[in-house]
Amino acid sequence: MANFTLNGQTVDVPADPNTPLLWVIREHLKYTGTKFGCGVGQCGACTVHINGSATYSCLTPVAAIEGADVTTIEGLSEDGSHPLQKAWVAEEVSQCGYCQSGQIMRAADLLANNPDPSREEIIAHMSTNICRCGTYNRIISAIQRVAREAGDD
């Protein structure tokens, strides 16, 4: 059994404790915004927040997160209105889009701890996540846009 909180709701899933969180989220609970890319913590497509920290869900067995608070892209906002999601649309970051849930979750973790990161800090933080389409420049722009707009408030 797997017991944790997913996007604010308690879930109780009859899954083998060794099951990676990724598959419980995607296939058992049908929150498919979180993606499978490599299965070995190399690409970041599966990034979710566990107790607020960006984590590879493909490497995290559900047994290890008993009672934890898990947030996926679906839980970042109810309606795509998180500042990063709006910035992703405004900067037209996505191409194929497959990696972008993971990119946004990774970026949200950065901004939660460092609301006004330098370009170098953005790059250092985001280099865990691969984008094969090569949207890196726009990912940086979108994160900078959120930091800038937060600073304007």
Add this chain to the structure above:
Amino acid sequence: MTKQTYTTELASNRREFLQGLSGLTIVIGSTGLITACSTAEAQQIARAGGTDLTANIWVTIGTNDIVTIQYPGTEMGQGTSTSLPLVLADELDADWDKVVVETVTFHDEAYGNPFFFNMLYTAGSLTVQAYFDRFRLAGAQTRRLLVESAATHWGVPLTELETEPSVVVHPASGQQLSYGEIANFTEVPETLPEIADEELKAYGAHRYLGSDIPRRDMPSKADGSAEFGIDVQVPNMVYASVLRAPVEGESALEVDDNTARSIAGVIDVLVVPEGVAVVAETYEASKWGKEALQVTWSEDSSFRDANLETDLDESLRRAEDMSLSGAAWRSVGDITEPFATAAQVMEATYLSDPAYHAQMEPMNATAHVTENGKAAELWVSTQTQSLSILGASEFLETTPDKITLHPMFIGGGFGRRGLRRQKYAEDAMYISRAIGLPVKVIWTREEDVKTCAFRNAAAQLMRAAFDSDGNLTGWHHRVAAPRVLEYMNPPRWEKSNGRDVIAMLGSESSRYDIPNFLAEHIETERRSRVGAWRGVGTSYTKFAAESFIDELAIARGIDSLEFRQNLCHNNPRALNILATVAEMADWSRPRDNTALGLSLAGYSRTFGGGIAEVSVDRTTGIITVHNFWLAADAGYLLQPSNSQAQLEGNVVFGISNTLKERLNIQDGVVQQSNYYDYQVMRMNEMPNIEVRAISTNNPPTGMGEIGLGSVSGAIANAVFAATGARVRHLPLTPERVLAAMTT
């Protein structure tokens, strides 16, 4: 400029519209549900639910004012699911906010891409190029029909009417009717209105094109709701993981599945073509079951002796063996005489290793096979509706109409998803047929790397002849590579007259005015599964051609920019690209610790030029790219911002290709397995990238692959400028740089 081309397009389009009326169409019913059906059924629905207007195969005007446009491509990040319907909407003068875009989900040559023998096939950066004129015409004819109908309805001359988005207005009387209102009383005539090409909107006169209309797919890709193939869930679905044979063409002889079957949730273990599948109630159980299999493989494949190093040596031998000749990809004049009488002949050989697509979405398919194995519903991320359907029908030995396809968003294509026989889909169909349930098959990353149809290795011999005045009089480009197209799609190969576009694209070097020119395909034996890769052949042919041009310029003592300018003095678009990229990079400014390299490498009909600024660590051989500038002229830009994004992505992919990407094959087995040993470029390895998409008044061409040819030659040339070492083997690994520096 486009007039001549357009006249022939008009003729073919007239047929297309007639065909369309007797073929398949799509209507939006009164319920608002989109239904694919035959024209007879469409007319019935139209009669039953009002009188929606389907003027041609591409667009339907609903009486509710909804304009439904058929999109014949697939969406893998290139943005044509927005930009192409936008072409029609602009010419129709539709309100874009009332446009619904529907992807064509069936195989019908009326919707197909003529560059691919009328298959629905999204590849080669050819979607906009193939459909631009057809979509303009479809939009213009539909608009004319609506305006004529309104004129008749009001009893006023056609010339007094204008349109605003989705509304016909009569300024003199102040009357207006929405397109939906007009559709309600308009009948499609036997003959559609004639549209002269000068009646179409001119470049620059568009309402939407050129003004960066937001891509439709952006919001769903920012909130996680975009549905890719791997996201499909269907009722009663089970999962399967497949252990694929390590070597092509082999099968399981013995399977010890005792442990696998003991895993909770495992339903069955099946031997499938070239693999063993574990079927389970959950994905994880199927994967654990797969990992527990003990399989004895047949070990009888002729690919068992495939070894990259020796195979590439053999390719090189063939490239250099002048007694061998091959299919001409491009031939101008006759190269025999200039080489025989040359004052100077230069030669160089270039090698390139295989490369993997590394698309982010691992290969997967969901299938439900019914009717005793003779029908299937198939959900798959595909670059081609037609080949997914035709390939599936061939696999099941049934007819294409028995395949119901759901093409999904694609998590990276790059050529990976365009084969006729899609093995991941065949796995799903095979298993579903055997167990009678819908099955989702997900290949692990490792299974895909191991069995992917990747970019072939190639060896190339470049030869140039100069006369006694120093004129470049002969060019000979010999590409030793397998028949890639034959493996990807045998029926297409049979129609291609021996011309292998996948292996050869780029070797035409058509920007340069060289009087005697031959690019030829020296065929080699296929030593692995092979397929198209981003940039198609340009990712290696342009590396060779643009490195070699640099070698010639240096040998002649001429600046490599000037040398290229001299060779394309009759080609204003190429000259403009050279001038633009040189200005972006400040080409003539001397650098202290870095060096520049140039490449003039377009893609098909798109002009492109790149300049790299690099430094090289002489101890380690590591190349650092500091800046990359790319200029491209793909004609009239439909979506400028999206074009810029494509160029940026191309540079990233191109640098990754140039510096890092390499698959190795030993004893028929791919040696890499995942992103840790097949590394692609990350954000912290990215140089400063500046791109410029120039809009010119020429027919729009492709933007999705221009960087692959532009980048590698520029970096190799910059490495030479920095070190004096010529690295002629792609990728330019540190070992190869060091080796080149010591020779």
